[in-house]
Amino acid sequence: MVCNGAQTCEECVRTHPKCAWCSDPIFSGKRCSTDLHKEGCSVNYIEDPASNFTEIKSEELRDSVNPVQIVPQEVALRSRLRLKSTMNVKVRLSTDIPTDIYFLMDLSRSMQDILNTMKSTIKDIAVEMKTITNNLNIGFGAYVDKPVIPYIESNIRRYCKRPTCDFPYGFKNVLKLTNQETIFENSLGNVLISSSLDAPEGATDGLMQVIACKNEIGWRKKSRRFVILMTDARTHIALDGKLGGLEVPNDGKCHLNSSGYYDGSLSMDYPSLGQLHEALLQANIIPIFAIARPATGLADALRVYEEMIKTFFEGSTVARLEDSPRTIINLVKENFKKISAEVNMIDTSPQSVIMRYMTSCGRDGPMVETTECIGVAPGQTIEFSIDVYIHTCDEGIRNFTIKSVGLDDELLVNIDPICTCECQNNTITYSDHCSEGNGNLTCGICNCNEESFGEYCQCDATDIDEYDDRDECVGPGEKMACSGRGTCICGRCVCNTKNGVSRYSGEFCECDNLSCSPECENGICLCGVCSCHEGYTGPSCGCLSSACGVCERNNLTCNGNGVCECGRCECYGDYRGDMCQYCDVCDIWPECTEDIECIRCKAINSNQCEEKCKDLHDIGNRTLSKDLASCMDHHLNMVGLEPKQCDNKTDNCYFKYNISADEKQWYIVIGECAEVYAEVAVKKTIVIVVIASLVVCLLPLLIWRLVVYTYDNIEYRKFVKELNRTSCVVMEDNKLYNTPITSIKNPMFLSSKEEAETQ
Template sequence: MDGVILFFGLILLYSISNVCTQYCTGARCGNCLINDGCAWCKDLKYSSRRCATENQLAVDGCSAIVKRKDHIVQLVQDDDFSDGGPGLEPVQIKPQKIKIKLIPNKRLNNVMVFYKIAKNFPLDLYFLNDASYTMRQLASSLNRLADDIASDIATLTTDFRFGLGTAMDKVINPFTRQDPKYLVSPCGDSAIYCDLPYSFIHRQSLTNNIAAFTRAVRNVNTTGNQDATEGLFDGLMQIMVCGDRIGWRKKARRMIIYATDINFHQAGDGRVAGILQPNDGLCHLDSQGKYTMAEIQDYPSVGQILQKARENNINVIFVIGGANNKLVRSLYYDKLAALLPGGFNNASELTTDASNILDIVGNSYRRLRETVNLKIGKVPSRELDVEIYTNCRTGQELEKTQTCTGLTLEKWTNFTLDIISNITRCPDQRVSNFTLFPEGLEELVEIEIEHVCDCDCQLEPEVEPDSDKCSYNGTYECGICNCNPGWIGDQCECDDRGTAEEACGTPNGICNNAGNCTCRKCECFDGYSGDKCECNDMNCRNYNKLLCGGPDRGRCDCGKCVCNANYTGEACECLMSTASCQTNNGTVCSGNGDCVCGRCQCRSGFRGEVCDKCTSCPGICQNNKDCAECVAFGSGIYNPTECTQLCTNVRTAPILEREIFPGQHTNITIKSCIIEDDQKCFISFNVYDSDSSQEVVVKDTKRCPAGSPDPLTIGLSISGAIFLLGLLLLLIWKLLTMLYDNMEYSRFESEIQNPVWERSKNPIYEGCVTTVENPMREEHCDEELMN
């Protein structure tokens, strides 16, 4: 049973090892170690897979294993907390700069950030008041309570400044009355002194001179508009974006007390007055502090107000007065307050005489000071996650939150950062930055992240640039060559610069479509050769059904056989030896031919295995003439007895065949003969000469010349031909004249039968009666003059 368990355990371990090995991939050490659990072998002569688990590398015999490194956190700037004060810089958050060398795909825990309230942290407090008649009590309270507000703030910080601005609405119909009466008395009553209408006026820059602030409040007069809703958003935007004019300090808590008793105009409302240009979110204050684009640009949107408040770290506290302050606050300002920086979920309410402004300002600052909301600036990549934890509420267990409340000068808190890298490959930009900052404050923590993607063996001093191990064309690192651009191969020995078309291109394609272009050279497929695979090594002749007669005889090279020694021929079918062509006396082919492929090729007129027989020598036809003549025609010098005895190999035939035995293939030589006998006739016969015998076949007819022509016959023939030709011409002429006469006669008859012929007048006919008229007489004597 134990053996079975051990067997299945080994299978499980092997499967896990295979899974891990498959997960570990990377052509370079750094790319390999991006994967958690992977290691790299940097042995020079290691031949197995270099990127694998540490156990697998050890099993494969690697002695130099590179493992993943740990994160390195370095505090670049870590100034201690400071309460500030005259000549001192307050410090509430530390460390101020952190540099982290981050290992990819590995969680970094417990990066600590601490926050503590500075007793004298600067405060910039700006009052934006609704200058309408119904809010006059607020101006009176500010004038009366300015010193008390300053005294209360002084218990929290000694470094504070106040500023003032008032806002009403755009000076254009239908927001502000434009008839002359109200242009003179904006409040509608000449007994009430009011300032001329305006949108926003910046009246007092931030100052620690409380007397100057009080004078600015005292100089504010009410003004009027037409519709119930007011345009304080124009003023709020200018206060947030005109930093130099307002006097905002870089390192101070910035607060705006927004005091009104009515709803606000926002983007889109300007269209009723024909104002279509959107608010650009820029500063437009003139030298007198007046907003100059009120009647040109629309009101800001709620989104723009939120954006500018976050960009400039400004906390807005809404203070709502008037008889309907509870309704106005709940309908409009509570929801807006919850969206703005500072963590205020609702607005504050003024009493009827606005005397509680002192408590509102003090309590708002205390609440802002005692709360910290740690924000993360833009993280440089989606593969980087930052999580914030703190134990400020529990005191022991960490919880994932960015906000701590209830802080005091003695009670401070710490935040824990967890940074998670989820990259699958090393980014091109290895160094990136992001910030942490308390919401509403300019203080921040700068964090620099460097992705450590390279192993130590890829860096100085271990790395070897342009190493001889890499053919001087690459960097030797971690046991392998990292080739320079344009070079490939295990030792960077292959030149891969340029295109494949330039190095291996042919009209028929890369390497003639018969190979691959590697290292600017063609690597041909099996059966092809040549610099650009132009040779087909399977396209040679066969002998005995083998290419070039088989490997014992030769090989195919670029379509032609290259024969081994002792063989020749197009298919290496021929032996180089001439032993089989030699005669007994040692001559080759009897001197009458050439020994080709072990056999004699005889010259014309010779035959036989060694060309020892002459088939076209002079006398062969003449030697057989007498027998041919006597056998076929019984003539010649032989009598019948001699012919029978001497001419046994002669016979006749009506047609001379090319073979002695038609239809059968025998090794014979045929000699055709034509001879002339005594009568000038031509006798045709063939001599069939084989190695064993000689046969003569005579055509049983002969061609004799014709006799001399008879002159009489020739003369009679010519005379008869001339006579017949003349007779033929005469007949043709007679036939043509008969046809013509017949046509003329037919036309004559046709004209005779035509009736018009009878009525026609003869042109030469003259009448027989002549009438003469006497000019002296009126009567005519026709009868007397008739002849």
């Protein structure tokens, strides 16, 4: 189906990467097919151009003054359209590579505190950075805004002048990149603050000059390049400078004068973010946006720069800038270390080429689709598997580059789409095969001259009616010649066209190749169906096939109950769930006792089950299994539903079975009775062993405890008996007993009776 409609070898090889052409002149089968051997074409006549991948330049990775950080450096790719070609690329960030860091600072008045801190901190920053890299150059530049109204006040010259303030400017290169921190410190000490009027500043103007003025800034070859942009406000962007038709587009060129100044007025407008993005990538410069607390609110400025980074600047970062010396040092150091440990792959491939990057980022585990690896150790090699799909025969673009953000090293990919056949170079003019010279023979078919037509140029174009044999143009099941979509000429259908495009194809014009939805951009419309190119799926081929991995489980797509559409399962019929694992109707199983006599008969493998099983639903051979566990697993993989589990017994053994459904038909999965019995026996044996072990361990303890209890009971009774005997003795009857009580009378005290007698 994917090869239908191709009339020439060139059309055939462009239609689908699996389509091949038979160039045998006497071949009578379908010339464009995915299996010409089955069609009967001799192998010597099969035109099936093969894709190939060749390394042109491949120096090994190395750390040196002239490092190699990507392998290979140049390749050639000759590929069929929409066929996946894979190349392996290695990237390693050199440990000895030179590093250039340029500080670009907003010097509007609100940045006074940050400037003072920078002046006192710059030497410490240089010292700290040299603990990370010993090949460091640092430089410093400043920007304010365009020195024209409405960006500055009209009377600004009156109060913004030396020695306290500089008149506004677009950009100033204060110090070219150098490894002498003393020179840097002295130059920074003379920098003054400036002023502007509106809240946004001209960061894009300053950044563009840092990029464009390579020699003036001092960027070194083969260096890692960073710009640390320090500001407290959002930036002007393109079209902010559109002032009553006075707009002059920013040309992206270097405009520094001999003193290192650019006033900004040469271009009334600002660079666009897209323009900056391309310039940064070409210059291999990575920006770090350090945002101080602005008067208009820190959150606003942070949000603006975060959006810029997310949309335009790969590999860059944004951080909050405080005015304490240690904070500035840590910001520079930590962000530099973070970015220096990232590999972020980018390419300049055209729209006709689709790229797919796979890597494990040097860690254990499978490869995943990503272009970015973070936390890369110094000197660690990262391997990428890159799939390349060429979609059109674009004659204008023949190469593109692949690289990691911030690296000079890149891989040059030369592409050569396979859009023609080798047999086209062996045309036989005025071939006898084409009705004695009425046409030229190319790739097995006749290209007729103006006076002839037909498969072999056998028809005279000057007398068409003579060859109107309509019976040969009526397809199976059709009543009209050429399906009503073409003209029958010389016994063959010539399909109608629309706007010069062959809308219909096929032997009888039965295929409508323009009726697919407009979204069928990643496939070919064949007979009203969007036939997807390799790597795409979905009814309109709008989804990458890799997105359907989330629909896979147990080697089944959507449990076999649906199709994967753009990473989501579209379920059949009554099935539902994210993996089509549920079915409300299908879950209504019969009772376990239904047809139990048949199930018992099948469980013991009896040959006399026909009568007992005559009413059982779908009890074919596929329902029986010698291994119950594997059969259950197989069933779950096929159907994706939880079956109803039942058990029962015969006279000799127990057996288990599952009642499940396939397309609403019940069927039974039965394990052999003996195996199930053995399983039960094993379980019983385990229980017996466990109980016996407990008895053996606990019996001595119980006996010992009984003996101790008996002995304690006897001794207690003896004690009680002795106690009772001693309690019956009267102590006063003992002749040897002396009472411990002594009575003493006070002579000074008389009782009331004695006192009366005395009187």
